[in-house]
Amino acid sequence: MSRVKVASFGMSIDGFSAGPRQSLEDPLGIGGTSLMTWLFPTRTFQQMHGDGGGEVGTDDDFAARGFVNVGAWILGRNMFGPVRGPWRDDSWKGWWGEAPPYHMPVFVLTHHARAPLVMQGGTTFHFVTEGIHAALDAAKKAAGNRDVRIGGGADTVRQYLQAGLVNEVHLALSPTLLGQGEALLAGIDLTALGFKCAEHVTSRRAMHVVLSK
Amino acid sequence: MSRVKVASFGMSIDGFSAGPRQSLEDPLGIGGTSLMTWLFPTRTFQQMHGDGGGEVGTDDDFAARGFVNVGAWILGRNMFGPVRGPWRDDSWKGWWGEAPPYHMPVFVLTHHARAPLVMQGGTTFHFVTEGIHAALDAAKKAAGNRDVRIGGGADTVRQYLQAGLVNEVHLALSPTLLGQGEALLAGIDLTALGFKCAEHVTSRRAMHVVLSK
Numbered sequence: 001m002s003r004v005k006v007a008s009f010g011m012s013i014d015g016f017s018a019g020p021r022q023s024l025e026d027p028l029g030i031g032g033t034s035l036m037t038w039l040f041p042t043r044t045f046q047q048m049h050g051d052g053g054g055e056v057g058t059d060d061d062f063a064a065r066g067f068v069n070v071g072a073w074i075l076g077r078n079m080f081g082p083v084r085g086p087w088r089d090d091s092w093k094g095w096w097g098e099a100p101p102y103h104m105p106v107f108v109l110t111h112h113a114r115a116p117l118v119m120q121g122g123t124t125f126h127f128v129t130e131g132i133h134a135a136l137d138a139a140k141k142a143a144g145n146r147d148v149r150i151g152g153g154a155d156t157v158r159q160y161l162q163a164g165l166v167n168e169v170h171l172a173l174s175p176t177l178l179g180q181g182e183a184l185l186a187g188i189d190l191t192a193l194g195f196k197c198a199e200h201v202t203s204r205r206a207m208h209v210v211l212s213k
Numbered sequence: 214m215s216r217v218k219v220a221s222f223g224m225s226i227d228g229f230s231a232g233p234r235q236s237l238e239d240p241l242g243i244g245g246t247s248l249m250t251w252l253f254p255t256r257t258f259q260q261m262h263g264d265g266g267g268e269v270g271t272d273d274d275f276a277a278r279g280f281v282n283v284g285a286w287i288l289g290r291n292m293f294g295p296v297r298g299p300w301r302d303d304s305w306k307g308w309w310g311e312a313p314p315y316h317m318p319v320f321v322l323t324h325h326a327r328a329p330l331v332m333q334g335g336t337t338f339h340f341v342t343e344g345i346h347a348a349l350d351a352a353k354k355a356a357g358n359r360d361v362r363i364g365g366g367a368d369t370v371r372q373y374l375q376a377g378l379v380n381e382v383h384l385a386l387s388p389t390l391l392g393q394g395e396a397l398l399a400g401i402d403l404t405a406l407g408f409k410c411a412e413h414v415t416s417r418r419a420m421h422v423v424l425s426k
Contacts, residue, residue: 013384013398013410013424014398015228015399171226173226173386173420175420175422177424179402180404180405183399185226185227185228186228186399188227189393190227190390191390191391192392196390197226197390204415207415209226209388
């Protein structure tokens, strides 16, 4: 059955999934890349963004698992880029260059309509202005029997969690402090939503937990 | 030099250090004992509260370290017991029976004066009505060159953190969800307070992090 999942989502000791003051230079906010220290060296990440080498092991197992059986993605607008307000033109095409690592339909939440953007390698960005439920409906339709992955950012994940629409969350707790930023779980009662910690595995760089219902 | 530290403090994935509805039956609130799953089997805990056996290893190393060089403790009133409002009599003597595991002076924060309580094994509970700074002054004086350990609960730890009075915090992140309860770090900017994650070690049951400045 098709599931809705969040995967490889970093969180600091103090509960932040992005640091303060996100910008073109700091897409994850000040200090936010420290949430991804576990991910960067993995084979999965290096094969997508690096030199094709990379480490295998626990961290890579989780990174790879996040892509298994995924048929569509949903991204918040800030995850797609730093542009705010109406789209001035089509020049911003995401953080990932001409060939983004999705290779499938990606639904971007925005308040401002924009024509679909067909990228190299099979990725098409669809811009959804009717809210999170509409985006999920479209993503599920596109995914068929496969899963929908909510890619982030933190606010988008929070909205889908609060609406009770997520089946599984893989968090990578990183041994870092951000002090400020986007508190991923603040005010969300995961127990009341039916989640349990179904799995936990620790690596040298992070504690991986899988919350599911 | 004498330091002020928090040690062996449990925190859930969703950031709670106690569950909701603390009571005589649930001193750590509903679900709160799941924060201590890592601690109960350790030799340190078993020698204090159990049969004297217990496991050694990472979890025990951290449990034991929390007691090294400690010369005085500070506890919030809820950590001392479930009695609220004025002390009706001297019948409540803490959660730990006639011989508490402190064996040294323990300063209990309260709004209601009470004479010191001398227990078996070297523990004396002193009740401090003048606030957290007065309690710390008294505890430092009692500890001499040794450290002061803030025992909890969460609200007491938060107060000392926010006042900038803590040098070191050892948290044990447990793979559990509480949903509600006392959010240990919410609204506290540990980065601005000067903390860094100085150490992180994972065991099968928890991720231990040491935050220090």
